[in-house]
Amino acid sequence: MPLTTAAMPLQFDAATITRLSTSGPRYTSYPTADRFNPDFGYGSYLEAVAGQKMRGGGRGPLSLYVHIPFCDTVCYYCGCNKIVTKDRSKAATYLSYLKQEIGMQGKLFSGMNQLAQLHFGGGTPTYLSDRQMEELMAHLRENFAFAPDEEGEYSIEIDPRTVSRDRVHSLRAQGFNRVSLGVQDFDPDVQKAVNRIQPEAETLAVMQAARDAGFRSISIDLIYGLPKQTLDTMRQTMAKVIAAGPDRIALYNYAHLPHLFKPQRRILDADLPPANVKLDMLALCIRELTAAGYVYIGMDHFAKPDDDLAVAQRQGRLHRNFQGYSTHAEADLVAVGVSAIGSVGSTYSQNEKTLDAYYEKLDQGSLPVARGIKLNTDDLLRRLVIQKLMCNFELSIASIELAYPLRFADYFAAELEQLRALEQEGLVSIDSEWLSVTLKGRLVVRNICMVFDRYLGMPRAQDQGAANVQPLRYSKTI
Ligand code: SF4
Numbered sequence: 289m290p291l292t293t294a295a296m297p298l299q300f301d302a303a304t305i306t307r308l309s310t311s312g313p314r315y316t317s318y319p320t321a322d323r324f325n326p327d328f329g330y331g332s333y334l335e336a337v338a339g340q341k342m343r344g345g346g347r348g349p350l351s352l353y354v355h356i357p358f359c360d361t362v363c364y365y366c367g368c369n370k371i372v373t374k375d376r377s378k379a380a381t382y383l384s385y386l387k388q389e390i391g392m393q394g395k396l397f398s399g400m401n402q403l404a405q406l407h408f409g410g411g412t413p414t415y416l417s418d419r420q421m422e423e424l425m426a427h428l429r430e431n432f433a434f435a436p437d438e439e440g441e442y443s444i445e446i447d448p449r450t451v452s453r454d455r456v457h458s459l460r461a462q463g464f465n466r467v468s469l470g471v472q473d474f475d476p477d478v479q480k481a482v483n484r485i486q487p488e489a490e491t492l493a494v495m496q497a498a499r500d501a502g503f504r505s506i507s508i509d510l511i512y513g514l515p516k517q518t519l520d521t522m523r524q525t526m527a528k529v530i531a532a533g534p535d536r537i538a539l540y541n542y543a544h545l546p547h548l549f550k551p552q553r554r555i556l557d558a559d560l561p562p563a564n565v566k567l568d569m570l571a572l573c574i575r576e577l578t579a580a581g582y583v584y585i586g587m588d589h590f591a592k593p594d595d596d597l598a599v600a601q602r603q604g605r606l607h608r609n610f611q612g613y614s615t616h617a618e619a620d621l622v623a624v625g626v627s628a629i630g631s632v633g634s635t636y637s638q639n640e641k642t643l644d645a646y647y648e649k650l651d652q653g654s655l656p657v658a659r660g661i662k663l664n665t666d667d668l669l670r671r672l673v674i675q676k677l678m679c680n681f682e683l684s685i686a687s688i689e690l691a692y693p694l695r696f697a698d699y700f701a702a703e704l705e706q707l708r709a710l711e712q713e714g715l716v717s718i719d720s721e722w723l724s725v726t727l728k729g730r731l732v733v734r735n736i737c738m739v740f741d742r743y744l745g746m747p748r749a750q751d752q753g754a755a756n757v758q759p760l761r762y763s764k765t766i
Contacts (some may be wrong), residue, residue: 293573298584299727300571304713306563308732314587315678315734316610317636317672319661319743321629324638328660336635336662337396339407346633347618349404349435350724352428355625356488357411357643358382360450363484365472365514365542365622367549369641370625382626382643383420385650387427387699389624392655397622403432405616406465408444414451418458425462437465441596441616443505445470446494449486453497459702460501467498468507468538473514474525481515481559495532505595508534513542515537522569524577530580537582539573540610541566551552565676565682585613586678586733613679626656634663640659665692666742669699674737681725681733707737 307729313320330533358379361371371378383712394401406428416424434440439501443457443466451459459467473479474488474761498506508529543639544553544560558606574584582590583598589612600606607614609621623630626646629638637660640646648654663671669692676683685696697704697720707723710716715729716736725733738744 290666297669298574298578298730300731301728302571304715304728305567305570305731308735310735312734312738312742315674315737316608316612317623317629317631318674319636319663319667320741321636321638323743324636324661326659328635328637328657328662330654330657332635332660332662333632333637333655333657334396336632338733340633341400343633345400346620349402349616350400350432351407351609351616351619351621352403352432353616353621353623353625353628353630354386354406354408354413354424354428355410355623355628355639356382356408356413356415357626358415359410359412359447360415361483361552363472364482364509364554366551367545368411371643373760375391376417377473378643379416379420381647383416383424385647386625386725387424389655390427390431393622393624396655397432397588397713401432402435404435404440404442405614405619406434406442406463407439409611410445412447412450413444414446414455414459417764418455421459422462425528429463434463437463439640443611448491448494449484452493453493456494456497457501460498460503465503466505466507467503468536469498469534470509470511471529472509472511473517473521474528475517475521477516478514478521481555483554492532495534505535507536507538508532509538509540510552510573511540511542512573513544513561513566515555517569519565519568519572522572526576530576535592535595537577538756539570539577539588539590541570541588567575584730586681586730587612589613596665604680608675608678636661636663669694670740670742673700673740677723677725677737678733678741683723685721685723700740703739707736708734710739713736 312568357371359370359372360374372612410597434442442464444464445468446456447470469491471486471491472482472484479485495506510525510529512701519741544552544555544557571742577590581593583593585591585597585601585606589597596615597606597613605615607618608632618635621631623639625639626643627639627641629636637657640649640656640658645658646656669688673683673688688696704718707716707718710729711718714726715732717724717726725736729736
């Protein structure tokens, strides 16, 4: 099986996509976050870190995720866990607790606190002032040993509306070397309909500033399916994005779930493009991006062929974690901040989701872990299978049989049976050595991964006997 299949173009098959368009996980973790349970708390987290220390220092250098939950104004499409406020004093309080948590994590990981990857997400990380960010980065450096700039990946999500050219240079000087810019759409009517007025010139100026400041990679987030979007506006936005030439593009499907996300109630149903137009928009974007030389990485992500993600994918080194795709396979992920999710050893853990609960646990002197999960052998095996399919679109059956004492065909007999139906539709190919996602199957890769998800449809332990169980917050595959 050639390693380069991942770089080939996609095959867009509207009928297959429409038929398989069902709610499904994005597999930034397996098991998915709705399976985390409150029995996993601070004590379980300490055990996980101690286990990594006993093994001689975890899985190589660490990844660190820092969550800044604040936003100045609300974007109506938003489904994130954020706090919309103009009261800046809230950020100052938050920072004092965040620093306390960073100090505790730094102590816990002492002796294995080498850092190769850092990501600031939100909310809006640039809600913090330049001074606050500088102090926070200095505090992080006191507690973690950063790899040199040319080796480490230090990224930050920037809302172009919140930064000046000087601020972008300042972020580079503070140690960030990758940026991801929230754009969503350049069309003024669409921006108005989602309450995110962001002039095109402003975004392009921030991109230029990032290039001038020496950022290694610039990524842009776009959304299709927003109110007032048409095939025409999408075509124009795409042309402008391609002309701007970011290294990576994330193209998300807008999932309209107003019963779950309050801001979305401000979006009029009548303004939303119908499903067939959304599909045409997706087809258009894929066509334009691949014609412009971008490689489909998988699950909404495109990159230039010489970008690290595309190179890692060609070499079979791509990994998937809570920030999407990553080149740092198998690193332990330490996550700080309200609602942040980390992954240490064979565990996942999530911090408290409200500021009050987050502050209360830190006031008590414990890390604010609210829930989590310790993976069993079956979880680890299925996680590996799903990771390989999501990242490489292929799975070496021999490599699984080498890592685990099992016969793939026996252990996954039921799953292989289900996959036969997908094989007949030309979405996967299966032989005794490889399970491969075809070019036609790539856009529905999560449907293929869902076959290996043991938990789908299974009630959660914490819901047993409970009334009013919330529906799972999965978005549609397309
Ligand atoms: S989309 Fe981003 S900037 Fe807008 S409200 Fe949500 S988290 Fe804040």
